[in-house]
Structure formats: structure tokens, C-alpha cells
Amino acid sequence: MSLSITFDSDARIASEYSASESIQGHWKSFLQTIDDEAIGFFHVNQRKELLQSCMEVFEKFQSRTQFIQVGIGGSSLGPEMLISALGDNKRQFTFMNNIDPDQLALQLDVLDHSKSLFYIVSKSGGTAETSATMAIIANWLRDKGVEEKDLKNHFVFATDPVKSDLHNLGRELGITCLEIPSNVGGRFSVLTPVGFLPALFAGIDCADLLKGAQDIKKDLLNTNLTENILIKTACYLMSLKDKGYNQTVLMPYSSRLRDLSFWFVQLWAESLGKKHNEKGEVVNTGFTPVPAYGATDQHSQVQLFMEGPYDKTLLLVEVEKFANDFKLESNFSTPSFKKLAPHTLGQLMKAELDGTISALKDADRPHLLIKMPEVSAYYLGQLILTLEALTALTGLMLSINTFDQPGVEAGKRYAFQYLEKMGPAC
Amino acid sequence: MSLSITFDSDARIASEYSASESIQGHWKSFLQTIDDEAIGFFHVNQRKELLQSCMEVFEKFQSRTQFIQVGIGGSSLGPEMLISALGDNKRQFTFMNNIDPDQLALQLDVLDHSKSLFYIVSKSGGTAETSATMAIIANWLRDKGVEEKDLKNHFVFATDPVKSDLHNLGRELGITCLEIPSNVGGRFSVLTPVGFLPALFAGIDCADLLKGAQDIKKDLLNTNLTENILIKTACYLMSLKDKGYNQTVLMPYSSRLRDLSFWFVQLWAESLGKKHNEKGEVVNTGFTPVPAYGATDQHSQVQLFMEGPYDKTLLLVEVEKFANDFKLESNFSTPSFKKLAPHTLGQLMKAELDGTISALKDADRPHLLIKMPEVSAYYLGQLILTLEALTALTGLMLSINTFDQPGVEAGKRYAFQYLEKMGPAC
Numbered sequence: 001m002s003l004s005i006t007f008d009s010d011a012r013i014a015s016e017y018s019a020s021e022s023i024q025g026h027w028k029s030f031l032q033t034i035d036d037e038a039i040g041f042f043h044v045n046q047r048k049e050l051l052q053s054c055m056e057v058f059e060k061f062q063s064r065t066q067f068i069q070v071g072i073g074g075s076s077l078g079p080e081m082l083i084s085a086l087g088d089n090k091r092q093f094t095f096m097n098n099i100d101p102d103q104l105a106l107q108l109d110v111l112d113h114s115k116s117l118f119y120i121v122s123k124s125g126g127t128a129e130t131s132a133t134m135a136i137i138a139n140w141l142r143d144k145g146v147e148e149k150d151l152k153n154h155f156v157f158a159t160d161p162v163k164s165d166l167h168n169l170g171r172e173l174g175i176t177c178l179e180i181p182s183n184v185g186g187r188f189s190v191l192t193p194v195g196f197l198p199a200l201f202a203g204i205d206c207a208d209l210l211k212g213a214q215d216i217k218k219d220l221l222n223t224n225l226t227e228n229i230l231i232k233t234a235c236y237l238m239s240l241k242d243k244g245y246n247q248t249v250l251m252p253y254s255s256r257l258r259d260l261s262f263w264f265v266q267l268w269a270e271s272l273g274k275k276h277n278e279k280g281e282v283v284n285t286g287f288t289p290v291p292a293y294g295a296t297d298q299h300s301q302v303q304l305f306m307e308g309p310y311d312k313t314l315l316l317v318e319v320e321k322f323a324n325d326f327k328l329e330s331n332f333s334t335p336s337f338k339k340l341a342p343h344t345l346g347q348l349m350k351a352e353l354d355g356t357i358s359a360l361k362d363a364d365r366p367h368l369l370i371k372m373p374e375v376s377a378y379y380l381g382q383l384i385l386t387l388e389a390l391t392a393l394t395g396l397m398l399s400i401n402t403f404d405q406p407g408v409e410a411g412k413r414y415a416f417q418y419l420e421k422m423g424p425a426c
Numbered sequence: 427m428s429l430s431i432t433f434d435s436d437a438r439i440a441s442e443y444s445a446s447e448s449i450q451g452h453w454k455s456f457l458q459t460i461d462d463e464a465i466g467f468f469h470v471n472q473r474k475e476l477l478q479s480c481m482e483v484f485e486k487f488q489s490r491t492q493f494i495q496v497g498i499g500g501s502s503l504g505p506e507m508l509i510s511a512l513g514d515n516k517r518q519f520t521f522m523n524n525i526d527p528d529q530l531a532l533q534l535d536v537l538d539h540s541k542s543l544f545y546i547v548s549k550s551g552g553t554a555e556t557s558a559t560m561a562i563i564a565n566w567l568r569d570k571g572v573e574e575k576d577l578k579n580h581f582v583f584a585t586d587p588v589k590s591d592l593h594n595l596g597r598e599l600g601i602t603c604l605e606i607p608s609n610v611g612g613r614f615s616v617l618t619p620v621g622f623l624p625a626l627f628a629g630i631d632c633a634d635l636l637k638g639a640q641d642i643k644k645d646l647l648n649t650n651l652t653e654n655i656l657i658k659t660a661c662y663l664m665s666l667k668d669k670g671y672n673q674t675v676l677m678p679y680s681s682r683l684r685d686l687s688f689w690f691v692q693l694w695a696e697s698l699g700k701k702h703n704e705k706g707e708v709v710n711t712g713f714t715p716v717p718a719y720g721a722t723d724q725h726s727q728v729q730l731f732m733e734g735p736y737d738k739t740l741l742l743v744e745v746e747k748f749a750n751d752f753k754l755e756s757n758f759s760t761p762s763f764k765k766l767a768p769h770t771l772g773q774l775m776k777a778e779l780d781g782t783i784s785a786l787k788d789a790d791r792p793h794l795l796i797k798m799p800e801v802s803a804y805y806l807g808q809l810i811l812t813l814e815a816l817t818a819l820t821g822l823m824l825s826i827n828t829f830d831q832p833g834v835e836a837g838k839r840y841a842f843q844y845l846e847k848m849g850p851a852c
Contacts, residue, residue: 072721072722072725073722073724073725073726076722077726089532089535089536097722098681098719098720098721098722099721099771099774099775099778100679100680100681100682100748100775101748101749101751101752101770101771101772102680102681102682102748102750102801103680103681103682104750104752104771105749105750105752106515110515125762126760126761126762127725127762128762128765128766128774128778129721129725129774129778131758131762131763131766132754132766132771132774134758134763135754135755135756135758135763135766136753136754138757138758139752139753139755139756148757165760165762166760168760169758169759169760172759186725246735246737253526254526254528254529255526255528255529256526256528262726265726265727266725266726266727269726269727269729269730269734270726270727270729270730272730273729273730273731274729274733274734275733284733284734284736285735286733286735288673288714288716288730288734288735288738290714291717293524294524295498295524295555296498296499296502296524298834298837299498299499299500299553299555299612299692299834300503300688300691300695300696301692301695301696302834302837303695303696303699303831303832303833303834304695304696304699304712304714304833305699305833306701306833306834306836306837307699307700307710307712307832307833308695308698308699308700308710308711308712308714309672309710309711309712309714311672311714312714322526322527322528323527323528324527324528324530324531325527325851326527326530326531326562326565327562327565327851328561329561329565330560330561330564330565331564331574332557332560332561332564332595333598334551334591334594334595335591336552336591337560337561339554339842340554340557340558340561340845341561342849342850342851343845343848343850344527344851345525345527345530345558346527347845347848347851348525348554348555348841348845349525349526349527350848351841351842351845351848352525352554352837352841354840354841355837355840355841355842355843355844356837356840358836358837358840359837362836363833363836375528406729406733407728407729407732407733407789408724408725408728408732410732410785410788410789411728411778411782411784412781414780414781414782414784414785415774415778415780415781416765416777416781417781418777418781419765419766419773419774419777422769422773422776422777423768424768425751425753425770425773
């Protein structure tokens with residue numbers, strides 16, 4: 001079984017983008033992109049050795065009950081998604097994904113150094129926020145009596161094996177260093193050691209994640225282009241964009257998939273939000289991702305989605321089967337309880353999703369529905385690769401470079417100038 | 427001291443909205459609105475008795491170490507914001523804010539009924555999601571041996587005292603029932619018992635929250651309209667909206683204020699996203715709120731904010747003083763550590779915010795900066811009332827009804843139709 005995607009209207013897919021000549025060209029470029037040695041996200045079949053090395057690290061440190069992911073952006077959002085969707089809650093997970101001193105103080109306060117493993121993740125190996133946090137952790141460990149030579153018992157690194165200072169530092173200190181493939185960018189790295197190691201500590205079957213991603217490829221590469229879910233979705237989004245729909249709401253009806261939306265926010269915003277197109281012309285293009293989750297956001301954002309400007313396309317995600325369910329019968333006498341009593345919570349969730357879909361149809365709000373048979377590693381792997389491939393294909397249709405992020409460099413340069421001007425701390 | 431708000435460009439405030447005649451009219455309407463007996467959000471001075479009744483409930487149940495907020499939308503987002511910003515981490519907080527059966531199973535699994543207090547919050551008293559969750563909790567308690575007559579030792583209700591079935595049910599079962607004032611809508615209700623009771627269990631000084639809100643009024647009501655931060659901000663946002671900037675990014679540089687953004691998302695989306703204006707004309711208006719937080723989102727959304735379409739106004743929030751700080755000195759030899767070593771984490775946070783502001787200026791991206799002296803109950807109270815008042819004034823300038831949410835009714839009706847069609851659970 002695979003994910004399925006259904007659209008509110010086939011007419012919206014039929015557009016200049018899906019015209020045979022146009023889509024053939026984009027599709028050819030897509031096939032070239034995933035064949036490009038410099039772009040590795042699609043090649044999940046090449047991750048088995050990397051997974052094996054993560055399993056060895058897991059076996060070595062599996063007695064640790066506190067796992068701390070130290071990373072920002074793509075080094076944290078993927079793991080956050082995996083743990084909240086699939087984690088078994090047997091270990092304590094902490095994400096040191098910001099440089100807020102108060103947050104970090106709270107996080108360190110509940111850790112026991114003898115039970116903890118710090119996973120330092122930085123593709124470039126020089127991310128300022130991650131280096132800062134690692135320095136603080138090293139000082140904290142020193143205050144607990146851990147000597148520098150023993151840091152290797154508390155730290156594991158993940159970084160680019162070719163061009164990373166962190167890799168050199170790891171060798172110097174004897175710290176285990178896992179590999180983030182050079183050809184996989186941070187925001188596409190969840191199915192590499194970036195996500196594998198925390199997933200293993202959370203009891204998640206990484207082989208199933210990879211198998212799901214591998215198996216969905218036959219759908220993503222379906223040569224019948226009019227049946228291909230990837231092409232249909234990209235054409236749908238692009239043709240709506242031309243009509244002013246440049247916001248993309250990702251709204252899974254599942255609390256455990258809420259963090260999927262935040263992972264998608266980075267993937268979609270940072271990949272497609274670009275000033276220049278491939279010809280170097282100024283285009284200032286992109287889609288704005290809007291994170292949401294059901295049914296909760298029916299009591300927050302749905303009013304705007306139904307009645308506000310016509311500028312959003314909704315990607316709804318239905319979980320077809322929850323692992324649990326609850327009867328709603330009760331002795332309470334008031335009407336709201338009586339109406340619910342014959343039903344289950346799973347039925348209510350399904351009814352609310354279907355109700356929202358009907359109301360969206362009535363209000364002529366464009367939406368598609370991704371059906372996920374269940375929240376499992378296998379289907380999450382399918383969904384991850386589908387959304388990554390969708391990003392790459394949409395980037396080609398926008399004619400931008402999907403894999404860079406030039407717009408954040410100026411802010412970084414300024415930040416270091418300001419830091420130098422501040423002088424040393426008193 | 428008060429919050430301050432500074433703008434990237436005064437020229438952007440000067441607009442047809444700030445023209446004397448226009449703003450005088452809107453301001454007069456605003457003063458009428460907050461004087462309207464049907465609209466109570468601004469009258470935080472009338473909350474002392476309500477706070478007193480919450481303190482009595484807190485005293486009665488203060489031995490409970492697990493506090494569970496059962497509510498959705500405005501019945502949860504405000505409390506989530508308060509607890510993550512200011513909570514003392516001494517008790518375990520759970521937010522049952524969705525109807526995901528898997529999430530609920532995980533949440534119940536870690537509770538001990540003898541240590542727990544369930545706070546059932548529904549303004550209308552008939553919210554389907556909240557009733558469903560309460561029925562499940564009652565069944566769970568029964569399975570633990572709690573008799574119906576003893577539910578009053580595990581539940582506290584908060585609801586409208588006038589027109590709510592939950593109020594009647596509370597009386598029938600002897601369950602303590604706190605009051606959500608009839609004239610305060612769900613998304614404006616954080617400074618009522620909705621937020622007070624969880625705040626008390628988290629060690630938050632609610633009197634300070636209220637004092638902050640009360641004290642900022644002199645700025646919000648400043649009769650020198652060219653100095654009034656509320657008017658300036660509303661004119662700024664509206665004049666930018668006319669130029670296509672209809673997305674509002676709220677981006678506090680603080681992890682503890684991340685949930686402020688989600689609270690704001692509901693306030694801004696549900697209040698301003700409307701099909702009809704006050705004359706009944708179809709306008710499909712509204713601003714789309716975009717939740718973000720720094721520095722983390724510099725590695726996610728900032729690429730889009732810097733280079734994507736010119737459609738966003740950023741509301742940045744700076745915390746001027748963190749309670750904690752950490753030195754970044756270390757023995758690590760690689761360049762990223764050496765550059766950071768003389769500084770502190772607080773300095774890095776400040777430099778990154780200032781760097782982002784400079785880069786936003788260079789890229790001509792509209793932004794304003796809210797300076798919050800520290801993350802405390804007093805200043806959070808100021809910020810809450812400021813954003814609520816901004817929503818009300820902006821609603822008047824959009825000429826829509828800020829306080830209703832007609833766009834979610836159709837989905838609800840459909841949902842109940844689908845539920846009935848499903849028939850009883852097997």
C-alpha cells in the first residue's frame with residue numbers, strides 16, 4: 001500500500017504546466033536532478049551503511065536514558081518530526097535547537113550527565129549556534145568532573161566528512177563522528193544519520209523508514225505522467241500560484257504529525273523562497289508554508305482558511321487508522337455528551353476532517369487530501385520522500401535553485417560584526 | 427517601564443490611515459468598542475474577583491502534581507503560552523487540545539489519577555472535542571475506581587456562567603465551576619480563569635500579569651495619537667496591507683515565547699479573517715499570521731522572509747534581559763569556537779537579532795521591533811493586552827466584526843451529519 005493523493009478538482013491540475021511539452025521538459029530536468037551526483041536526497045537506497053554505523057553507536061550508548069539533539073534548522077526539525085510522530089517515550093529527548101539562555105538553563109537543569117548522550121549535528125561543522133551550545137555543554141560536563149579526554153563518552157558528532165572542522169575536532173578528541181553525505185543538504189537530511197541516531201534511541205525502525213521511502217519511488221517515478229502523484233501535485237500548486245494562491249497550508253489531522261508541518265516549513269520556505277531565478281533574473285518568488293494541524297486548528301486558523309483572502313492551497317493529511325480508539329459513552333446528561341455517546345473518538349476525528357473538506361468545497365477553497373494508512377515508520381518514510389521530491393520538482397518549475405540559501409548570509413555576516421563590536425563579555 | 431515599539435520607517439506609518447480624519451474616526455470607534463458592555467477583553471481591572479476564586483481552587487487542589495488542561499483553541503492556546511513562557515517546571519502539565527486517539531492514549535498513559543487535576547474549559551460549554559475528551563477521562567477515572575459522586579475531586583470546570591450546559595452539569599455533580607465572563611471571547615480569554623488556574627499551578631504571579639496589562643493601558647490610550655504605539659502599529663500594518671503585505675510574521679527571539687506566536691495565530695487569523703464587512707459586503711479579507719521564533723527560524727523561514735515575495739511584515743520581539751547567561755569559552759581549537767570564545771550566549775542572541783534587522787533593512791523588508799525588558803508576568807501581561815487591542819483596532823480599520831467566527835459553522839454542521847451517518851461504533 002502507498003499514500004494516495006486526491007484533488008478537489010482535476011480542472012485545477014490541467015494547466016499550462018501540465019501541457020505535454022511543458023511537463024515533459026520539467027520531468028526530464030527532474031530525472032537529471034536526482035541523477036546528479038551533487039544531489040543525493042533521492043538515493044535512500046544508499047543509506048544502509050550509514051544506518052549500520054548508527055546502529056553500532058546506538059549499541060554502544062544504549063544504556064543512556066537522556067538523548068540530547070544539539071543542532072538547528074535541518075539538524076533538528078527532522079529528528080523532532082520523527083520523535084514526536086513515532087517515538088516510544090522510553091527515553092527523555094531534549095532538542096537544544098536555539099541559543100536562548102533561559103531555555104538552555106532549563107534544559108540543562110533536568111539532565112544527569114551520567115545518563116546523557118549529546119548528539120552534535122552540523123552539516124558544515126561550523127554552525128555558530130551549535131558550536132556555542134557545544135562549548136556550554138563541555139563546560140557543564142567539566143563542572144560535573146568530566147575530563148576533556150572523556151568527552152568521547154558523552155558526545156557523538158554528525159557532520160560532512162569532507163569539508164567540516166567538526167570532523168577534524170572529532171578525530172582530535174576521539175569522538176565518534178557520523179557522516180552526513182556531502183550531497184544531502186541539511187533540510188533534506190532526515191533520512192541520514194541526522195535522523196537515524198535519535199530515531200534508534202526512540203525505538204523507531206529506521207529500516208522501515210527507508211523501505212517506505214524506497215517503495216514510494218515507483219509512484220513518484222510513474223512514467224504515466226497523468227497518473228504520477230508528484231507531477232499532478234506540482235502542476236496543481238503551480239497553476240494555483242498563478243492565480244494568487246502562493247501560500248501552502250500543511251494540515252495533518254493528527255497531533256503526532258504536528259511537527260511534520262514544522263519540518264515542511266523549512267523544506268518549502270528555504271528551498272523555494274528565492275530572489276533570483278536560474279538565469280540570474282530578480283524574481284522574488286516562493287510559496288509561504290503555513291503550519292497547521294487538525295482538528296485543533298479548526299478552532300484557530302480555519303476561520304481564515306474558509307473566509308479570508310483566496311491565497312491558500314491546503315494539503316490535508318488523513319490518518320486512516322489510529323492505533324488507539326476510545327468510546328464516548330457517558331452518563332452526562334447535557335446535549336453535547338448525548339450526541340457523542342454512540343460514537344468513538346476516531347469517528348469524531350474522521351467526521352471533523354470530512355466536515356472540513358465539505359465546507360472547503362462549498363467555499364471553493366483549493367485543497368488536496370493525502371491519505372496515510374497509519375502513522376508508522378514505513379508510511380512516514382513515504383511521505384518524507386514525497387514532500388522532498390515535490391519540493392525539488394516545484395523548484396524546477398519555478399526555475400530557481402532549490403538547494404541553496406543565499407538569503408541568510410547577510411544576516412550572519414552582520415551578526416559576527418556586531419559580536420566583535422560588543423567586545424568580550426565582562 | 428513599558429514595552430517599546432520601533433518601526434523600520436516612519437514613512438510607512440504615514441498613510442491615508444494615519445491621516446487625521448481617518449484615524450480620529452477609527453479611534454473613536456475603538457474607544458466605543460472597549461466601552462461596549464458586550465466586549466470585555468480590555469477590562470482587566472475587573473478580573474480580581476475571578477482571580478480570587480481561582481486562588482481558592484488552587485489552594486484546595488495544590489497537592490496535585492499533574493495539571494491537565496482540557497480545551498481547544500482559545501481554551502488551550504493562552505494557557506500553553508503562559509506555561510511555556512513563565513512556568514516553574516515543578517508540576518507536570520498536559521494539554522488535551524485535540525481529538526487524536528493516539529495522542530490521548532499517550533497522555534493518559536503517564537498520568538496517575540490520584541495526583542491529577544483535570545481542568546475542563548469550554549466557553550460555550552458544548553464544544554464537541556472537549557466534551558468527547560471529558561467523557562473519556564470520566565471513563566478512565568471510573569476504571570481506576572473513582573465513583574461518579576467523587577468526580578468533583580478530579581474535575582474543575584470553566585465556562586460561561588449564563589448560557590452554558592457545562593455550568594448546569596457542574597452544579598448537578600457538585601463540581602467547582604469557574605467563570606469565563608460572558609463578554610470575553612475564547613481567543614481573548616487568557617487573562618481570565620482560562621489562564622489563571624493553570625498559571626497558579628505553574629507558579630506564575632497572576633496579579634503581575636494583570637498589573638502589566640493594566641499599566642500598558644496608558645500607552646495604548648495615549649491621547650497624543652502620533653505617539654500612540656497601538657495606532658502607529660495599526661496604521662503601519664494597514665498601509666503595508668494596501669501594498670500587498672498581508673502576512674504578519676510574529677517572531678520573538680526567545681524559545682520560551684514560541685507559544686506566544688501560536689496564541690497570536692488564533693487571535694489574528696480568527697478575528698480578522700472574514701468574508702463580510704460590517705455593511706454585509708463580501709470582502710474576503712484578513713491577514714495571515716506566520717508563527718516564527720529566533721534565532722531558530724534563521725535556519726528555516728528567514729531565507730523566504732529575505733528573498734521571497736514582498737508580502738510579509740515582521741513583528742520582531744527582543745527580550746532585553748535574559749535571566750541566565752553562559753560563557754562560550756572553550757579549549758576547542760577550530761575557528762567557529764575561537765570566534766565565539768570571548769562572548770556569551772546572550773551576546774550571540776543579541777548579535778543575531780541585530781544582524782537579522784540589518785539584513786532586513788538592506789533587503790527593504792518591513793519590520794518593527796517590540797522590546798520587552800524581560801520575560802516576566804508583568805511584561806507578558808503588557809504584550810498580551812497590546813496584541814489584543816491591536817487586533818480590535820485593526821478589525822475596525824478593516825471594517826469587519828473582530829469578535830465572531832462564522833466561517834467554522836459549516837464544517838461543524840457537516841461533521842455532525844457525518845457522525846450521525848456513521849452510526850454507532852461497533
